[in-house]
Amino acid sequence: MPTRVPLDVDLEDRLIYGLSPQRFGYAAVALLAAMAVWHSLPGLAGPPAAVGIGLFGAALAWGRFGGRGFDAWLLAIVRYLLRNHELTVDRPAVSALRRRRLRLARPQRRPPSEWTPRRLRPNPPAPPLKVVGGWEGDT
16 A cells, blocks of 8 residues: 655745744844843943844854854854863862952940940040021921
8 A cells, every 4th residue: 555755844934034943932032132132231332242243143043064053063062162171170279269258347436425334435425416597487
């Protein structure tokens, strides 16, 4: 009994502008990140950073090189670096960082108040405020 075998089973579905759902997600997230950076960075730093993020998102969504998507190339590069290079930590440098830990400053002492016993006061109390002008109510 002859049957037809579908040939397009392993192809990605296309949503908008020829993008698969994953690649459309790359473009949408990059667009949102670019808008957030544009509005959050002050001065002239926002627009160039937003354009860079937008171009990176466009490269992830539409970019292809050698028949592979840009995201596949990026994943292959990260895998290569993680498998072929070893990251070591210099123990003396880490322990030196721990020794130079920042400490919070002690809170400043409050000036002595009227209820503090005289024997605990380091300095005599400040003279009370003197009223220079009088206040006359409505007459």
